[in-house]
Amino acid sequence: MTAPQPSSDSPRLSRRAALLLPGVLAACSGPARAQRGLPDFADLAERVLPAVVSIQVTSRETTGGAAESRGGPVERGRRAPLVQGAGSGFIIEPAGIVVTNGHVVGNATRVTVTTQDGTDYVARLIGADELTDLALLRITPRAPLAAVSLGVSGNMRVGQWVMAAGNPFGLGGSITSGIISARGRDIGAGPFDDFIQTDAPINPGNSGGPLFNMQGEVIGINTAIYSPSGASAGIGFAVPSDLARPVIEALLRGGRVDRGWLGVSVSDAEEQGRRQRGAVIMGVERGSPAARAGLRQGDLVTALNGEAVTTSRALVRGVAVLPPGETVRLTLQRAGRVQEIAVQIGRRPSEG
Known part of the structure; x- marks a missing residue:
């Protein structure tokens, strides 16, 4: 099992291209409509994408064990080089509370959140929980932001349609669709493994992004993929919202989860x-x-x-x-x- 790693050399939309993306759009009424037996995700995407964000991370490169270079051990006191990463997240409070994965932000020295209209915000880490790989960020917007709410993942059934949104390969503002392939998956990540499996394509950079039901509620946080190539092979995993909810509430209260x-x-x-x-x-x-x-x-x-x-x-x-x-x-x-x-x-x- 391999978790999607933030891409260090992913292409990013230019500011001009980003400005062409829709801003806060009017909410549609009712769930996505079906046409010829298949769902139409256009209204759903228009409604929820303003709350989906791209995350850019700057961090110090880390190594396992003794740090070495091609010429031998790194000199004492030499600082590790900076590396860039990218991930996804979503806004749960209009005041600027953002949910993402813990492995997206890692030991970041700087985190930038980009909203759908291309606005960049420097983010502060509220807290992270290693056992569920969830993290909470705070940004300070000039006005209330579009936000989405957590749904009840326990109500979801295998075979139901879902839509993933995020920042694959640093492209930003992308959606994919699929179904719930399985529930309660244990992939050996930790004692709280209870993943939703989906065939909605999830790629590097999608980590931390939302998995929506057809009512526009977040029922999962996209976290990992199974892939021999590193890209989507149709097997992705999301942290269920029922598991994420108490963790998010604890992080909001005190920045940590006591277990x-x-x-x-x-x-x-x-x-x-x-x-x-x-x-x-x-x-x-x-x-x-x-x-x-x-x-x-x-x-x-x-x-x-x-x-x-x-x-x-x-x-x-x-x-x-x-x-x-x-x-x-x-x-x-x-x-x-x-x-x-x-x-x-x-x-x-x-x-x-």
Whole structure:
């Protein structure tokens, strides 16, 4: 699986060409109309594109491990070169709140947001959440901006039409259409994998852009693609709006997302090659909430606050959504006996 990376050498529309793009257009009434069995996206695009933005990023080049050049290690104190990137986003508040992907902004030294009418704004990072790859930016417009709202992704069905919008290859203001191919996809990106899969073409530069339903609501944030070439192969992934909503709200409140933490490593239970219901504790970190509560390697956790835990992922996600400091009840099996243990949830350490 490869996430769309911001393009460093993508062509960008000239200012003259950008000015030819439509500005804030009048909203149409009702959803897109069907013609000969296929939807017409023109009214939908006209209504929502003013809230879709292009994002240009300047950041310092980073390397894994020791920094090196062709002549050997980089001199001490030498600054890493600047690199350019591009991505997408969308405005959720007319005052200038923009949603995008965390990997779009990364460790940027400068972020510029360009609206559909070609106006550039220097953006400030409000906060980012690594586990869902979401970030929130703030710009200061001269007047209220067009904005879109989050829909309910849980209402979407496989086979329904969707429209993606964004800034592919730095071109800006582009839309593509397709259907929802699958829901609940786990692509190995993290414990919160619950992606919407779509065949609407998503390319480098589309990261952070919205995936719309036919009512013009954002039901996903385009985040990753599966592609052997780096371009669209008809398999794209979007963070569902139902997962994004509480993250965005937390970032707006305090610029960060505090998540619960036990301090254990876990795996799915297996017995004689068959899967059991529950999560087996494989290790307990010293000094962690789990260690203080007396959890042990080999414990099989079967419920959290009375709710069944069927997999290791269910336990991790169930704990992560709890506020640090809350005391919970874990039901577990130890040496063939069922026990209940109270654990005070800790704060998940930063991934950085």
